[in-house]
Amino acid sequence: MILHFANNNSFIGAYIEFIRNNFDIKNHLFLINGNIEGLQEDETINLFLAPSIGKFRKFRKEIKPYFEVADKVILHGLFIPNLVFFLYFNRKYLSKCYWIIYGGDLYYYKFNSKRLWSKFYEIFRKFVIKNFGNIIMYAEGDYALAKKWYKTKAKFHECLFYPYLGVYDYLKNIHFESKQVNKINIMIGNSADPSNNHIIILQRLTNLVFDQNIRIICPLSYGGSKEYIEKVIEFGKEKFDDKFIPLVNFLSKDKYYKILSDVDIAIFNHYRQQATGNILSLLYFGKKVYVNKEENSTTWGFLKKYKFKFFDFNDFNLDVLSEKDQVWNKAIIKSKFNYINCKRDWEKIF
Numbered sequence: 001m002i003l004h005f006a007n008n009n010s011f012i013g014a015y016i017e018f019i020r021n022n023f024d025i026k027n028h029l030f031l032i033n034g035n036i037e038g039l040q041e042d043e044t045i046n047l048f049l050a051p052s053i054g055k056f057r058k059f060r061k062e063i064k065p066y067f068e069v070a071d072k073v074i075l076h077g078l079f080i081p082n083l084v085f086f087l088y089f090n091r092k093y094l095s096k097c098y099w100i101i102y103g104g105d106l107y108y109y110k111f112n113s114k115r116l117w118s119k120f121y122e123i124f125r126k127f128v129i130k131n132f133g134n135i136i137m138y139a140e141g142d143y144a145l146a147k148k149w150y151k152t153k154a155k156f157h158e159c160l161f162y163p164y165l166g167v168y169d170y171l172k173n174i175h176f177e178s179k180q181v182n183k184i185n186i187m188i189g190n191s192a193d194p195s196n197n198h199i200i201i202l203q204r205l206t207n208l209v210f211d212q213n214i215r216i217i218c219p220l221s222y223g224g225s226k227e228y229i230e231k232v233i234e235f236g237k238e239k240f241d242d243k244f245i246p247l248v249n250f251l252s253k254d255k256y257y258k259i260l261s262d263v264d265i266a267i268f269n270h271y272r273q274q275a276t277g278n279i280l281s282l283l284y285f286g287k288k289v290y291v292n293k294e295e296n297s298t299t300w301g302f303l304k305k306y307k308f309k310f311f312d313f314n315d316f317n318l319d320v321l322s323e324k325d326q327v328w329n330k331a332i333i334k335s336k337f338n339y340i341n342c343k344r345d346w347e348k349i350f
Contacts, residue, residue, distance in 0.1 A: 002350060003070035004030045005063075007077050011162045015076075016047065018163045022343050023350065031066055033080060060086050072350075073097045074136070078105040078129070081121060088124045095133040098349065099154070100161050101142045104195075107272045109149045111195075126150055136161055136349065139273050140305070141298030159345035164277045166342040168334050171284050174257055184318055187217045187259075187266040187282075190275035192224030197269040197292075198232045201313075206239045208316060216240055217259065219247045261285050264320050269313055273298045283308055284333040286326035290316055306332055 006012045012032060019028055029046040059082040067073060073096055078084065087094060104111075108125065112118040129150040136157045137143050143156045160166055186205070189196030198218065205216065218236060220229050229248065236244035251259070266282045267290045268275050279299070282289055290313040291299050303310050309325035321329075 001070055002028050002072045002074060003066050004028060004074045004076060005033075005066075005083065006030065007033050007079050009077070011164065012076065014163050018339075018342070019346075023346070027350075029066060029070070031063065056082055056085055060089075064090070067093050071096065074349075075099045077102040078125075084121070084124050084128055087128045091131065094128065094131045097132050098134040098136050098157065099129070099132050100136045101146065101273075103142070103273045106142055106146060106149075107195075129154075134349075138165060138276070139298045139302040141301040142273050145298065157345075157349055159349060160337065160342040161345070163339065163342060165280070166337055166339040167277065167280045167284060168338040171257070171281060172334075174254075174261075182213070184212065184214045184265065184320075185217060185263045186214055187219070187263045189268065189270075190219055190278045191222050192220040192229045192232070193274070194224060194228055195270050195272060195274060197271070199235055201267050201269050202232075202236055202239055202244075204313075204316070208318075212318060214318075215243055215245055217245045217247065217263065221247055221250050257281065260287070263287050265318070266290065267313055267316070268292070268299065270299060271297060273302070275299075276302070279303070280333060280337055283310070283329040286321060286330065288319070288321040306336060308332060 006015075012030075016030060019025060026046070029048070031048055063083075063086065067090070073093065075083075075097055078099055079102075087097070108122070112122060129146060130152050132152060132154040134157055135143050135146060135152065135154040136159045138158060138160055140156065140158065143154075146152045146154070164170075188201045188205075189198055202216075216236065218232065220232060229246075233244075233246045233248075236246065247259070260278070260281050263282060263285075265288045266279070268279060269290075269292050271292060271294060276299070279289055279291075289303075289308075289310045291297065291303065291310060293300050293312045293314065308329050309321065
């Protein structure tokens with residue numbers, strides 16, 4: 001039996017459906033932390049809800065039987081302190097764990113606070129990550145960082161781990177009319193998480209494109225604090241007035257992809273792996289994508305590995321992507337990022 005231990009996020013529902021459609025669901029058990037909209041406990045697919053917070057003793061008592069009977073444990077992210085403590089004190093389970101690196105759970109090493117609690121917690125994390133049996137990731141650069149920062153002994157499994165990474169099978173059926181507004185649409189970031197470095201992007205664009213016929217689209221509908229969102233909006237409006245368009249409400253998938261299809265240029269100035277689904281979708285739509293080329297920017301290494309045509313934000317200009325490069329990027333998406341490859345990757349792991 002394969003146990004999936006997942007934090008509550010927007011990907012799990014689609015992932016469970018992917019497993020149901022492609023594998024024997026009876027061989028999988030899903031232990032989800034917290035309620036997820038549209039997802040309830042269901043014994044027919046071995047889906048159960050588990051506490052993520054509260055007393056450690058209760059948490060350990062509830063999840064230990066699942067870990068005991070599992071042949072493999074797929075950890076969808078490593079964000080829950082109680083889970084880290086459980087694995088530290090129950091080390092026999094570490095060898096059969098497969099950690100899917102989300103990003104923030106790895107980069108906690110660099111961006112955690114300096115409070116005493118964080119230092120204490122990191123001691124436990126270091127031991128657990130070092131002794132994991134396996135790591136799952138599509139970007140090998142993140143695995144390299146796990147080895148560098150945590151001296152992990154885990155085996156690396158390259159995997160398009162969620163269906164959204166098989167973007168071709170979804171996007172191939174989407175057809176939008178060409179945009180009607182005669183402006184260059186620039187999208188910055190993918191969320192309200194401060195790791196998007198919105199202010200840095202806007203400061204640089206102020207000197208480059210202020211007098212140009214542009215719109216700056218800034219998704220801020222999830223992640224980050226209210227204070228940070230307000231700070232970004234205030235700064236964007238101050239510098240670009242009505243050319244700055246913040247997206248603060250959740251949009252349906254179709255509406256969001258319509259916005260992506262209208263983008264001409266996208267900027268992702270993250271220092272860590274993030275926004276991969278957005279980036280792949282934009283490349284499929286033929287958009288010009290700029291990313292951060294700084295040291296440890298695994299997104300740069302990931303895109304370079306697959307030989308996409310993309311650009312360094314330090315060399316920013318308003319030229320759109322050539323038709324030749326658009327065709328090239330779309331061909332890579334079609335051949336590499338599809339459900340067939342996603343299923344193949346999971347078959348190897350299972």
